[in-house]
Amino acid sequence: MNVNDDLIDKIEDYLRGRLHKNEAVLFEQEIEANAELKELVGIHRFEIEAIEYLVEKDLLDKIRKWDTEPVQEMPAPKGIKWLKWINWSLFVMCLLAGIWYFENRLKTGSDAEKIHEFKEPSTDIIPEIPGNKEETSAPVATEKSDKNTAPNKDTRPSPQANEYLALADAFYQQPEHLVSNLKSPALDVPSTRISRAAQAFKEGQFKTVIALLRNLTPEDEPQQYEMVRELLAHAYFKSGEYPAAAAVFKSIADAKLIANMNDRAEWYLVLSLLPDYKKEKDQVDNWLHKMVDPAMEHGYAGSALELQQQLSKMNNH
Amino acid sequence: MKKIYTDQQLMNAIESGAHLREEAFYYILHHSGWKEQCLAFVIQHGGDEEEGKEVFQETAVLFDRNIRLKRFEGRSSLNTYFFSIAKRRWWKMIEGRKKHEPFDTEKHSNETVESGEDMMLSKEKKEYFEQIMELIGARCKEILRLQQLDYSLEEIAAQVQLSSAAMAKKEAYRCRLKLRNLVEANPFLKSIFK
Numbered sequence: 143m144n145v146n147d148d149l150i151d152k153i154e155d156y157l158r159g160r161l162h163k164n165e166a167v168l169f170e171q172e173i174e175a176n177a178e179l180k181e182l183v184g185i186h187r188f189e190i191e192a193i194e195y196l197v198e199k200d201l202l203d204k205i206r207k208w209d210t211e212p213v214q215e216m217p218a219p220k221g222i223k224w225l226k227w228i229n230w231s232l233f234v235m236c237l238l239a240g241i242w243y244f245e246n247r248l249k250t251g252s253d254a255e256k257i258h259e260f261k262e263p264s265t266d267i268i269p270e271i272p273g274n275k276e277e278t279s280a281p282v283a284t285e286k287s288d289k290n291t292a293p294n295k296d297t298r299p300s301p302q303a304n305e306y307l308a309l310a311d312a313f314y315q316q317p318e319h320l321v322s323n324l325k326s327p328a329l330d331v332p333s334t335r336i337s338r339a340a341q342a343f344k345e346g347q348f349k350t351v352i353a354l355l356r357n358l359t360p361e362d363e364p365q366q367y368e369m370v371r372e373l374l375a376h377a378y379f380k381s382g383e384y385p386a387a388a389a390v391f392k393s394i395a396d397a398k399l400i401a402n403m404n405d406r407a408e409w410y411l412v413l414s415l416l417p418d419y420k421k422e423k424d425q426v427d428n429w430l431h432k433m434v435d436p437a438m439e440h441g442y443a444g445s446a447l448e449l450q451q452q453l454s455k456m457n458n459h
Numbered sequence: 460m461k462k463i464y465t466d467q468q469l470m471n472a473i474e475s476g477a478h479l480r481e482e483a484f485y486y487i488l489h490h491s492g493w494k495e496q497c498l499a500f501v502i503q504h505g506g507d508e509e510e511g512k513e514v515f516q517e518t519a520v521l522f523d524r525n526i527r528l529k530r531f532e533g534r535s536s537l538n539t540y541f542f543s544i545a546k547r548r549w550w551k552m553i554e555g556r557k558k559h560e561p562f563d564t565e566k567h568s569n570e571t572v573e574s575g576e577d578m579m580l581s582k583e584k585k586e587y588f589e590q591i592m593e594l595i596g597a598r599c600k601e602i603l604r605l606q607q608l609d610y611s612l613e614e615i616a617a618q619v620q621l622s623s624a625a626m627a628k629k630e631a632y633r634c635r636l637k638l639r640n641l642v643e644a645n646p647f648l649k650s651i652f653k
Contacts, residue, residue, distance in 0.1 A: 159529075185639065189638055189642055191588070192588045192591055193604070194524065195585065195588040198520045200604055201519070201523055202517075206516060208485055209488065209512065209516075398546075400554065401553075404550065431532070435525070437521040438544070439547065
């Protein structure tokens, strides 16, 4: 391989994200096909990381030093004076507008009082799980009893009509040990709700799992409540009840108990929102954006990036 | 008057790399209230003040990197972004701390224990960086740091007391080559790229 200045410059540009997207993709293919080039890129990446480490260490040392020193006054950043003027101008304009509005309203009388009611947009991101209070006592759920209960509203969109559902299915991989992680003594007692739910999950009876676990409270299962909730969320997902799955995954993510579990819940939340991508686009995009951010060190960053690229391709078509 | 930065001013200052970046971080540390926010969060979630400080400092470094490398796309305020990084740092720290506690079978029987490989590798890398940077010398270290922060050649020359921008350019090239030679000469480092 001819290592010349042009190649070195190209490697630098690639590593610093200065190559055009298409050019970067082509270069990546070249790197994959050429072991010598791959090694060279690796060495350059290490160099850049080493220099970046210098920058970061220097900043860290400075912050630590400043933190021990008495606080000093700082010069105002450039632009603050202008900002002050802009604020004052806005204030004066608002004042004038207020006076004008008040005078105008007096003139127009009662007609002006027809003010449209402003309805605030709902802040509920995810619809609530449709609750069924009758199931609180969690009867022994069987295939038969499931059929006898009121039919569940099938929220699963038609696969033909929804390519996003296919994408969610393609990316979905049941976490290993989802059931076997539930290792409490409860599992050894066949009559407990959790052991029955775990067994039902293994047998693919997801609606039974839902019936058994949907009303479980932390008091019922204080030691492994979040893990049981995770099982419930997967049961919802597998039976096509995506909004309900999303709601449970979100509650697990919001609980922020263990980073590992949190990352997992966030990833499956995204997959649960995906079938209704047209409606949940902002949420899905925001979650993926957060997950691929290197600073977040997200456990599913790789999958998230892949999904982001797939979505981008689909949206471009 | 209380001195404040807008988000855009903070970003501009950090991206500029030079002394404005340091002023911006001085502001973030002492005048933005973000540090207090981190401390409160950490203390509220079982940590102490020292740990809160550590979280803030590490977050500041990650935040700096992401702003400079333009990874932040402005989908939230800088404060929200900073705080979300801080929260994750704290969870990771708690996880790391749990790994060092004597293993309590009952307590941990239901947890999925994360592999510590990433952390180890990162620590290992840091040690290599330290070793290499020691070998490269103080002046080269400073030149490479300033160059990474997009200081102009004139500014670099002034900072490290070289006679001209041309000299700074020459010296920066020499330092980079020195770094490359050190990296290439290390068989372990070569092996991790294969």
